[in-house]
Amino acid sequence: MADAAARSKAGGLMRFASALAGAPRRCLIVDDDTSMRSVVRRLMQAEGFECLEASCGADALEVQAATPSPLVLSDFHMPGMDGAQLLTQIRSRWPDTAVVMITAVSDVDLAVRCLDAGALDYLTKPFAIEELRARVAQALEKRRLLIENQAYRSDLEARVALQARKYEELFLAALQSLAEALEVKDSYTWGHSTRVSRYAMAIARELHVAPALLHELELGSRLHDIGKIGVRESVLNKAGPLTDAEYAHVMEHPVIGWRLLAPLLGDMPHALAVVRSHHERFDGYGTPDTLRGHEIPLEARITAVADSFDAMTSGRPYRDGMHVEDAVTELRRCAGSQFDPTCVAAFERALASGAIPRPDRSVQRQTRLQVVA
Numbered sequence: 437m438a439d440a441a442a443r444s445k446a447g448g449l450m451r452f453a454s455a456l457a458g459a460p461r462r463c464l465i466v467d468d469d470t471s472m473r474s475v476v477r478r479l480m481q482a483e484g485f486e487c488l489e490a491s492c493g494a495d496a497l498e499v500q501a502a503t504p505s506p507l508v509l510s511d512f513h514m515p516g517m518d519g520a521q522l523l524t525q526i527r528s529r530w531p532d533t534a535v536v537m538i539t540a541v542s543d544v545d546l547a548v549r550c551l552d553a554g555a556l557d558y559l560t561k562p563f564a565i566e567e568l569r570a571r572v573a574q575a576l577e578k579r580r581l582l583i584e585n586q587a588y589r590s591d592l593e594a595r596v597a598l599q600a601r602k603y604e605e606l607f608l609a610a611l612q613s614l615a616e617a618l619e620v621k622d623s624y625t626w627g628h629s630t631r632v633s634r635y636a637m638a639i640a641r642e643l644h645v646a647p648a649l650l651h652e653l654e655l656g657s658r659l660h661d662i663g664k665i666g667v668r669e670s671v672l673n674k675a676g677p678l679t680d681a682e683y684a685h686v687m688e689h690p691v692i693g694w695r696l697l698a699p700l701l702g703d704m705p706h707a708l709a710v711v712r713s714h715h716e717r718f719d720g721y722g723t724p725d726t727l728r729g730h731e732i733p734l735e736a737r738i739t740a741v742a743d744s745f746d747a748m749t750s751g752r753p754y755r756d757g758m759h760v761e762d763a764v765t766e767l768r769r770c771a772g773s774q775f776d777p778t779c780v781a782a783f784e785r786a787l788a789s790g791a792i793p794r795p796d797r798s799v800q801r802q803t804r805l806q807v808v809a
Contacts, residue, residue, distance in 0.1 A: 459506035462486045463572075466496040466510040466522065467538070472561075476509055476538075479565050483572070493517025497525055504530060507576060509559075512539045512546055520550060527554040534579040536571055538563075611659055611700070628746055633657040635742035635783070636735075638791040642782035645734070649706055653735045656710025660739055663693025663711070690715055691724050709733040714740050719773045729776075737776040741767060741783050744775070749795045760787075760794050 463485045467473045470491075477487045488503060490496035492514050500508070508526060512519035519537055526533050537550045537558040550558060556575035559568060636657040640650055664672065667689055671682045678686065694712035701707050713727060713736035720728030732740075748763040758766070764784060771777040786792045 460486070462488065462503070462505045463507040463509060464488045464490065464496060464499055464505040466490045466493065466508065466514070466519075468492060468511065468514045472511065472538075476568075479568050480509070480572075482565075483569060493519070493522035493525070496522055497529075500526065500530060500533075504533070506533060506579065507572065508533055508535045509572075510535060510537060512537055512550070520546070520553065523550055523553055523555055532579065532583055534575040536575045607700070608655065611655075611662075611697075628750065629658045629661060631746045632660065632739065632742045635745060635786075635792050636739050638786040639738045639741060639779055639782045640735075641791065642786050643734075643738070643778070645738075649735060652704050652706035653710065653738065655701075655704065656707035656735060657739045657742065659693065659697065659707070660710050660714045660743065661689060661693070662696060663689030663691065665696070666692040687715060687723050706733065706735045710735050710739045712736075714743055716740070717774045718771075718776050722774075732776070737779050738782075741775050741779045745783065757795065 461484055463480050465473050465476045465480070465487055466489075467476070468491050473489050473491075477489065480487050485507075488499050488505060490499050493510075494517055496508070496510070510519045510522055514522075517525075519539075523535050523537070526535055535550075535555045537555045538561065539546060539558060540561050548558075556578045557571045559571050563571075633654055637650065637654055640653055645653065664686070667686055671678065671685055674682065690712050694708060697708060697711055710733075712724065713732055716722035716725065716727045716732045716736060718729055718732070718737070720726055722732075745763055745767060748766060749757040749760060751757045764787065767775060767780050767783065771780040783792065787794070
């Protein structure tokens with residue numbers, strides 16, 4: 437008989453160790469009845485647990501905060517904070533803690549309600565050591581499974597999020613490749629989208645734009661001219677000023693780009709706004725929607741300044757680029773008519789601080805793509 441009892445106890449210890457899954461073998465006993473706490477303490481110590489005690493719910497929370505236990509055995513009826521209130525607090529602050537409620541036989545309905553509220557098991561007084569051992573083992577096993585399931589869900593969510601990020605990166609890389617292919621088609625825009633994006637981001641940081649908007653602004657400014665893929669190459673590379681009809685043809689590119697990207701960037705409205713509205717004017721005489729003032733999305737107003745600065749300082753087949761000072765003077769002159777004055781001022785601050793690099797006029801910019809056989 438003694439050997440059987442020893443084997444049973446050893447089996448119970450092993451079962452608890454497995455169920456605790458690395459958590460300390462410690463429990464908190466909460467009861468306003470000193471003798472009941474003593475009984476439970478002796479039983480749990482016999483199972484190899486370090487036991488902490490509290491005589492009420494408020495004291496239990498202090499003990500748990502100081503020395504967290506993975507297992508709480510709590511009476512239901514206590515002065516002040518009762519077992520149900522204590523359970524609510526523990527579930528909120530220590531969600532991985534297994535709570536076993538101890539009730540009188542007449543309070544079984546209350547115990548069931550506690551199970552619904554998050555308790556993992558309950559005991560009815562009086563109870564035998566075997567019942568205590570079985571209830572504690574069951575509660576700790578449920579705790580282990582809940583923790584494992586939570587870890588599995590978290591790992592699965594992380595893997596799904598990582599995969600989604602990879603797909604997004606591949607998708608954005610494909611769009612960037614398309615934009616770069618356009619720059620080969622239009623020799624004037626060689627490097628243009630990269631510079632415009634850099635300038636736009638510097639302006640946005642001066643304006644303390646939210647990080648979420650920065651991400652879409654960077655993408656939108658890189659793709660703002662992608663609609664030029666629908667513009668005739670003879671017009672894009674014309675070695676001279678454009679006629680009115682040719683200019684109108686070029687200015688179709690915001691809508692072409694928006695239509696091209698809208699099915700692909702439905703969850704990035706700010707990026708799409710850059711593509712469609714970067715040629716709107718602050719005075720309402722822009723294209724394609726003749727938006728005025730702050731009707732124009734901020735990201736588009738920012739990109740308009742960046743785009744125009746790069747256009748003015750970049751060489752064309754029929755002219756050299758402006759000096760930086762002349763381009764800034766032109767931006768300032770057109771602030772309030774073509775450009776948002778706030779964005780122009782932010783551009784000047786970024787230029788003065790070095791956040792926007794000054795174009796190097798000592799380097800002759802390529803205006804024709806040379807193919808060597």
